[in-house]
Structures are given as C-alpha cells and as structure tokens.
Amino acid sequence: MARRRLLLLLKPFDVFLAPTNNKSALSAAIKNSPSSKVLSYLEDRRMVHKEAINFCQNILRKKYVDWKPVFRSDLSQPIRDVDLVITVGGDGTLLQASHFIDDSVPVLGVNSDPTQVKEVEECSNEFDATRSTGYLCAATVKNFEQVLDDILENRSGPSELSRMSIRINSEMLPTYALNDILVAHPCPAAVSRFSFKIIKDGSSCSSLVNCRSSGLRISTAAGSTAAIHSAGGFSMPILSKDLQYIVREPILPKAADSSLMHGTVKYDQSLHTTWFCKEGLIYVDGAHTVYTIEHQDTVELSSQAPTLKVFLPHHLVK
16 A cells, blocks of 8 residues: 655644753743733743644654655645645644645644633633634644544545636636635725625626725635624535625614625525726735735635535534
8 A cells, every 4th residue: 555645734833932952941931921811821831832833743753654844834826746745733733735736635734723712711801812713624643643544444434615716808817716715905994985786607606796885705615604693694514505694883874774784695596796996905814815906806706616624523514
C-alpha cells in the first residue's frame, strides 16, 4: 500500500507578550501586570495550542504516512499532490486552508484549544474566556489518533460542503467562500448603498431591492451558524446547497417591506448586486481575504462552485 501524503497546516503561535526564553521573566511580567489574569489566560492558550501541535506531530511520526508541517501564514499557492490536509487551530485555520484547496483534497480540522465551560463561568465577571469553537473540526487531541486511523483505514469518509462563487463585473474571483462574505463600505460608520435581485436562468425571479444599510452578508450552510445567525439569520442543514442573505441594519422607509431584507438563494439561482458607493469591499470568510469594488460594479453570488471535502464531527452529519 502506498504511503499517504499529508499536509499539516498550523495556526501560528499567538504571542501576546514580548517573546522571551526566560520563563521566570515571563512569569514575573504576568504577575506584575494589572491584567495578570487575562495575560495568564492568553499565555495558557498559546501553550495549549503549541502542545496540541506537538501532540499531532508525534502521532503522525508513528503512522505509515509522509507529512509536512506548514504555518497557514506561509500559504501562497494552491495545495496539490497530497491525500489529506490536517489543520491544527480552529475554524479560522480550516477556512484559510479552504481558499487553497479544490474539490479533490479532503480536510480534517483539529481544534487545538477548545473552550472550557468551567473556565468561562469562573472568568465571566472579568472577561470572556471563550476559546476556539471548532464547529467544523472533527478532532481534538483527545480523539485525533482514532479519527486519523479511521480515515487512513477508510472507515470514515468526508462530507461535501457547498461553497460560494463570486463574480465582479462577470469576472470570476479565484477564491470560493466556505463560510460567508460581507459586502460593505470600507468605513463601518458609512452608509452602504446597493440594490440586489435574485436571478434564475437569466431572468429575475424576485423584485429589485434598493438598500441603504451597513452592508450585505451572504452565507453558505456551513456559515449559517456564524455571523449571519448573530444578525438574525437561521441555521441551515450543514449539507444544504442554498445560500442565505441578510441586509445589515437597513434604513427602511415606513412603506418598505422588511421581509425583503432577509432570504435564501436556491442552488439554481444567483444573487445579483449592484454597488452605488464610490468605494466598497468584499470580505471573504473573515477579514483576511478582501476584494475592492467601486460605483456601479456588479457582484454575482452563487453556490455553483466546487465543493470542499471535509471530515465533519459526527453530530453535524447524523
């Protein structure tokens, strides 16, 4: 049997204090800080993540596989010639990896620093101690070896998650969104002016909606439990191919129909938007991947895009 080729994609170590090899100096700096509890929490997060990386690497050394570690910040080219990508971090690391992967390479997410409920409760009066959600991550250090063995021995298969294609003025962007996109003015305090309608087979199947708001958010099923849900959207079945949109903070005339501000786009439909501000931005899966638009640019969004193969937590695919 041929050796499997794996890429281990790592979230960088988040260094919250000035780097030092002197543990005593680091401990003293934390102890003497007025925010000592917060700094201790952040330092613990860094160490937990680092230990998770070491743990995963030690497991891989025991397996009949060829593997290579790469920090996600060093990714610049499409990921090819591997049989599996393992991301170690959280959903953000998996999302960033997805921008470099086509529909032929499966992904396994390892949540390196899961939220600890007791810790959140103990710190609730001082700060938010939530750690990594890892919604799309099927593994933690507790079950990584078992999940990996199931994959290597073909006892477990990936699910295909829908992604979103983006066209600006009919030109396809190279990045597919796995979670969501936000179309908005570069200044959060400025009004975003745009119109949109839903198209099917080249013809309108909805009325034209003219908007003044703080932007337009569109999500896939995988992203429907994230920002759009916090904004008033609803969770979608993880394997749905539909998209969901919501107008953020619309400025509505009294006669306007608020139901037009939130809806779905079916797999055989697309959402066509025309931008009416001097400048605008399209954020893809967060703040790291951004494209610019300007007055009268058109943006077309559709789930007609290559899927992403992901090994999901069991509870998501039951």
